[in-house]
Amino acid sequence: MKKIYLNHTTLTFFPSLAIIPVFIAFLRESHSGGFEIVSDFFIAIIYPSFNHVVIESAWRGLQVTLCTALLSWIFSTSIGIMLAVISSNVFWKAFDIDESVGVFIRRCLAIPRAIHELVWGLLLQAFLGLSPLIAILAISIPYTAIVSRVLSDQFDSISQDNLIAIKQTGSRPLSTFITASINKMIPIIINYGGYRLECSLRSATLLGVFGLGGIGTELQLSFQSLEFREMWTSFWMLGLLMLGLENIIALFRNKFLSKATLSWKSLRNLIITLFVIFIFSLTWLRVLDINLFTDISWHHITIPSVIDFWQASLELEWIRLITGTLLLTFLSAGIAIGIPPITMMLVPTRLGIKLQSCLWTFLRLIPAPISAMILLLCSSPSIAVAALALGIHNLGVMGRLLKEGIDQQNNNLFNAIQASGANSNSTWLYAKLTVQSRSYLAYAAYRMDVLLRETAVVGLVGGVGLGWQLQESLSSFYWAQVILVIITFISMTIIGETISDRFSRYLLNSKSPIGIALKP
Amino acid sequence: MKIIELSKVFVKGDQKHRLSNINMSICSGEKIALIGANGAGKSSLISAINGTLKVDMGNATWHGSDLSKLKPRQRLQIATIWQDLRLIEELNVIQNINSGALGYHNFIWSLLNIFSPIESDLCLSYLEAVQLPKELLYKPLKELSGGQLKRVALRQKANLLLADEPIANLDQILLKEIIELLTGKKKSNSIIIPETVLISIHDTNLINSFTRVIGLYEGEIIIDKPTNELDLSELNSLYH
Amino acid sequence: MSKELNIPVRYIPVTSYPATVNAFRTKSLDLVWFGGLTGVQARLQTKGSKVIAQRDIDERFHSVFIANTSSNLTRIKSIEGLRVLKGKRFTFGSESSTSGRLMPQYYLQKAGVKTTDFKGRVPGFSGSHDATIALVQSGSYQAGVLNEKVWESNLRRGRINPSKVIVIWKTPKYHDYHWLAQGNLDKRFGKGFTEKLKNTLLGFNKKVPNQRKILNLFQANRFIPSNSSNYNNIERIGRQLKKIR
Numbered sequence A: 001m002k003k004i005y006l007n008h009t010t011l012t013f014f015p016s017l018a019i020i021p022v023f024i025a026f027l028r029e030s031h032s033g034g035f036e037i038v039s040d041f042f043i044a045i046i047y048p049s050f051n052h053v054v055i056e057s058a059w060r061g062l063q064v065t066l067c068t069a070l071l072s073w074i075f076s077t078s079i080g081i082m083l084a085v086i087s088s089n090v091f092w093k094a095f096d097i098d099e100s101v102g103v104f105i106r107r108c109l110a111i112p113r114a115i116h117e118l119v120w121g122l123l124l125q126a127f128l129g130l131s132p133l134i135a136i137l138a139i140s141i142p143y144t145a146i147v148s149r150v151l152s153d154q155f156d157s158i159s160q161d162n163l164i165a166i167k168q169t170g171s172r173p174l175s176t177f178i179t180a181s182i183n184k185m186i187p188i189i190i191n192y193g194g195y196r197l198e199c200s201l202r203s204a205t206l207l208g209v210f211g212l213g214g215i216g217t218e219l220q221l222s223f224q225s226l227e228f229r230e231m232w233t234s235f236w237m238l239g240l241l242m243l244g245l246e247n248i249i250a251l252f253r254n255k256f257l258s259k260a261t262l263s264w265k266s267l268r269n270l271i272i273t274l275f276v277i278f279i280f281s282l283t284w285l286r287v288l289d290i291n292l293f294t295d296i297s298w299h300h301i302t303i304p305s306v307i308d309f310w311q312a313s314l315e316l317e318w319i320r321l322i323t324g325t326l327l328l329t330f331l332s333a334g335i336a337i338g339i340p341p342i343t344m345m346l347v348p349t350r351l352g353i354k355l356q357s358c359l360w361t362f363l364r365l366i367p368a369p370i371s372a373m374i375l376l377l378c379s380s381p382s383i384a385v386a387a388l389a390l391g392i393h394n395l396g397v398m399g400r401l402l403k404e405g406i407d408q409q410n411n412n413l414f415n416a417i418q419a420s421g422a423n424s425n426s427t428w429l430y431a432k433l434t435v436q437s438r439s440y441l442a443y444a445a446y447r448m449d450v451l452l453r454e455t456a457v458v459g460l461v462g463g464v465g466l467g468w469q470l471q472e473s474l475s476s477f478y479w480a481q482v483i484l485v486i487i488t489f490i491s492m493t494i495i496g497e498t499i500s501d502r503f504s505r506y507l508l509n510s511k512s513p514i515g516i517a518l519k520p
Numbered sequence B: 001m002k003i004i005e006l007s008k009v010f011v012k013g014d015q016k017h018r019l020s021n022i023n024m025s026i027c028s029g030e031k032i033a034l035i036g037a038n039g040a041g042k043s044s045l046i047s048a049i050n051g052t053l054k055v056d057m058g059n060a061t062w063h064g065s066d067l068s069k070l071k072p073r074q075r076l077q078i079a080t081i082w083q084d085l086r087l088i089e090e091l092n093v094i095q096n097i098n099s100g101a102l103g104y105h106n107f108i109w110s111l112l113n114i115f116s117p118i119e120s121d122l123c124l125s126y127l128e129a130v131q132l133p134k135e136l137l138y139k140p141l142k143e144l145s146g147g148q149l150k151r152v153a154l155r156q157k158a159n160l161l162l163a164d165e166p167i168a169n170l171d172q173i174l175l176k177e178i179i180e181l182l183t184g185k186k187k188s189n190s191i192i193i194p195e196t197v198l199i200s201i202h203d204t205n206l207i208n209s210f211t212r213v214i215g216l217y218e219g220e221i222i223i224d225k226p227t228n229e230l231d232l233s234e235l236n237s238l239y240h
Numbered sequence C: 001m002s003k004e005l006n007i008p009v010r011y012i013p014v015t016s017y018p019a020t021v022n023a024f025r026t027k028s029l030d031l032v033w034f035g036g037l038t039g040v041q042a043r044l045q046t047k048g049s050k051v052i053a054q055r056d057i058d059e060r061f062h063s064v065f066i067a068n069t070s071s072n073l074t075r076i077k078s079i080e081g082l083r084v085l086k087g088k089r090f091t092f093g094s095e096s097s098t099s100g101r102l103m104p105q106y107y108l109q110k111a112g113v114k115t116t117d118f119k120g121r122v123p124g125f126s127g128s129h130d131a132t133i134a135l136v137q138s139g140s141y142q143a144g145v146l147n148e149k150v151w152e153s154n155l156r157r158g159r160i161n162p163s164k165v166i167v168i169w170k171t172p173k174y175h176d177y178h179w180l181a182q183g184n185l186d187k188r189f190g191k192g193f194t195e196k197l198k199n200t201l202l203g204f205n206k207k208v209p210n211q212r213k214i215l216n217l218f219q220a221n222r223f224i225p226s227n228s229s230n231y232n233n234i235e236r237i238g239r240q241l242k243k244i245r
Helices: A008-028 A035-046 A052-087 A089-094 A100-113 A117-128 A132-168 A173-210 A215-224 A228-258 A264-287 A306-315 A318-346 A350-365 A368-376 A383-407 A412-419 A424-461 A465-475 A479-509 B042-050 B093-099 B107-115 B121-129 B134-138 B146-153 B172-183 B204-209 B232-239 C017-025 C036-045 C056-060 C079-085 C098-110 C129-138 C148-156 C185-189 C193-202 C209-217 C228-240
Strands: A002-005 A515-518 B002-011 B019-027 B031-036 B057-062 B078-081 B160-164 B196-200 B212-217 B220-226 C031-034 C050-055 C063-068 C090-092 C143-147 C165-170 C178-181 C223-225
Touching (some): A008 A318, A008 A383, A035 C129, A052 A089, A052 A173, A089 A100, A089 A132, A100 A132, A117 A132, A117 A173, A117 A424, A117 A465, A117 C017, A132 A173, A173 A228, A173 A383, A215 A368, A228 A350, A306 A479, A318 A383, A318 A424, A318 A479, A350 A383, A383 A424, A424 A465, A424 B107, A465 C017, B002 B042, B019 B196, B019 B220, B031 B042, B042 B160, B093 B107, B093 B134, B093 B146, B212 B232, B220 B232, C017 C031, C017 C036, C031 C036, C036 C178, C050 C228, C056 C223, C063 C098, C063 C129, C063 C148, C079 C098, C090 C098, C090 C129, C098 C143, C129 C148, C143 C148, C178 C193, C185 C193, C193 C223
Parallel strands (some): B031 B196, B031 B212, B160 B196, C090 C143
Antiparallel strands (some): A002 A515, B002 B019, B002 B057, C050 C223
16 A cells, blocks of 8 residues: 655645646636737737836836835834744743743734735725825735744744753843844844845735825726736836845845854844835835825724624625635645746756746736736636636745745755756755745745635636625625624634644654555 | 776865865775865865866866766766765655665656655665664654664665765764675675775774775875775874 | 815825725815715715716716627617526626626616626626726626726727627616715815815816816716715615615
8 A cells, every 4th residue: 555645845746736627627618719808918018108108107106116115014024023023932932931922922913914905905094094104004014914923933943942952051031032043033034024025015016006106006007998008017117126126135135144143233234224215215205295194093983783793794605705715715825836846846947947937027026816807818707717816926926935945055965966866857856845845835824824815806707705705895885794704814814824833733743654545 | 997087186165275186096896995184175075076066177087077067877876975964854764765866767756756755675675784674764864863864874876986974973883884885895685885985984993994095184185005005104194 | 176276186096996985984085086886885974075066978877788799699678688698607897886887786686687697606897897898808708797988988999899799788877977075175175165166177178178188088078067866876776785884
């Protein structure tokens, strides 16, 4: 009897099973009716509009979006790091306090995380009015929680063993914690922090709809009227900005991390740089005639009664909503998580990886609603189209994360396996993927969270799931239902998190091999 | 027959040369002990011979082809056991043993080994040769002792075997047995003994298993002669 | 407008339907160009707000049901004919759109077609009128519904292939878009300000170049007076379809 062994590497491949049903369903329903529009879309890539009005408004929008992104990035990473510290188990262990405090804070932080930034935007705006600050808050709140979750996991996985050793030397709790984690954490924080800037940029684009303007508004308007050439003017600008930032950050990161030991001086310079960026973005927004601090005042809504909630819950088709959401999340996660390791494994050459990396940038650049539209022009609506649209957008993100992890790996194992005469695919699989698989899976779990929320944005494929229901409830101003759906999101996020925590602990601690027996 | 040839090889280092004016060749069938103090360049020399370290000056060839540009099929002939072992922590013992033989199999086999390890005869015979119990096959690496890990790392088969201090931490008797096994002194029909070996060792008592001794001092070869012509006191000059 | 009213006027584009309603309710915006449904939603949530004008075309607004020719759907004679849409892949426009969703859904309901009767048990929401045309023309959706004005302008610009997509039914007329102003404008800018604002809008004239540009962007000849009672029907339908609570 053969057994399949579960380890992080094999688990990396399982999500790709979703590819088969999704592609079959997509291809079976595909047709050529949308060929003209789809080809217009692609032709517009090399033929964007150079109309000066279009360029000017996109340029202004780009500046607004960049400032919004920078501000929310600085807010969310700096607060996120602090929350990461106090929500990690090691921090509390250093003080000899039960680590359940950390677990509790982590679970609480699932609440802001479970709500999509677009929904945060609408909620905040309903209470605080229309202000450019809304966009920044709407991004910062969930992002802070995401950063703190990712980094607190890293704190825990890195410092556990160190902590015990240092503690035995009898040093003070706080200094124990700092010595145990700081040296290994700084590179992680810098890598991850750099990556968050691009995320902020993408979200700031999405949030252009709140009267802040920004390139998102330009994109949305040209997309709504299918002016692909105008749309690509904005996309090109945004794409170049994304690439530019990516390179600046990589340059900075390499410079900062190249030193063998981190000095307090370079850390201080880092903080000063961030502060300067912060002040600069504020001033720049002012120059663009956007004042963040106008128009904020509290406007409350009537709080729904128990009967309202009861009524609202009866109106929802819970089973269909939840199963739809889960199905869409799993299928799209399968595509997003499963494809990058496979394609990189099949084409691990330098050129191959470079090309894939460009493709991923392209996929990240195109928001899911737009890719959904393009896919929908090629195939009749089905959950496969929605899953594919969400999946390929997030595939770009997962690919980037995988590649970044691999780039920072040292080459010893790779050289060793290559020197043993293994072919390039096997070498990549054994020397790169196996080493990355654990952290890749951790990122995959966070991505599932994101996908759960993003199911909201593919309504055009036929309103599937809770995300769509939330939009519908919000646009009907049916607050009782809005609250119910949000609570459901929060519960699903917490349940998902608990399961993935348990599972990863199980996988790490299991003494005997975990095998699934297959009948011969 | 000469299989490896290094002539006027230099490898730059941070301050001084890691390898300096190395001229040597390895003939088929030789059993070479590589001796030198820490930092004398033993690991660099081994890396230059297996092609993972590109030489800055001079020629390094395998049967006449440039060592750093070998095809996978040619690389297969040279196996290396690294000082830091370079095992794959994520995988279990049998998968690691198999990963030493990736060059002999196609990609599908490599992939299958990740999902469901293949208990080949070769893999079982290695286990027996290095005296590891069969129960360990499916254990994750982190449950093995340092000595056991080293023995897992001795998993390769090739014409030329390079080993970078593979045997520290092993107990004396086993150590001797393994050296004898690697140098072919002790015959074992369960494992294919490489024809030619180059092993860097610390313990000079073991050199009797070898046919030739190379001594490195600050990146240069200062001793290179057959073991039976070597005066043990010469070795002292390597350690100051 | 700034010149006519002697106060600074600032245009803030808000492209999300519910965000616009929220912005009006929280008094972040003083004058908003609303769609029928969102205008009613905003007015009901904002005490004192007033409908002040609409376009000449908004009095007699229509939606058109369109179909892909390969779906074998043909022109429908009466409202009952909408039943042929049962079991077809069907898309609305945006979820808060009056002409792309609310009124069409109302007429569908009147004909006895529920949203769960479409293929896949759910209708699509294309997000915009232009997208509806594109999706129906491609055949991904067999039928859809949109704002008649957008259909006409696409037809004029040659973006519609008549061999692929046809109009199968036009809804009866209804009131749609309108200008909605806050109720406190008189208090803030002086007595009679709201009236002055209204007259400024109504005074827009195609003979003045700047104003012609604006009216053209609105696809209108002029603005005409309007009042909230024009939208009672939308409010009723909105409540019935649970888009207004």
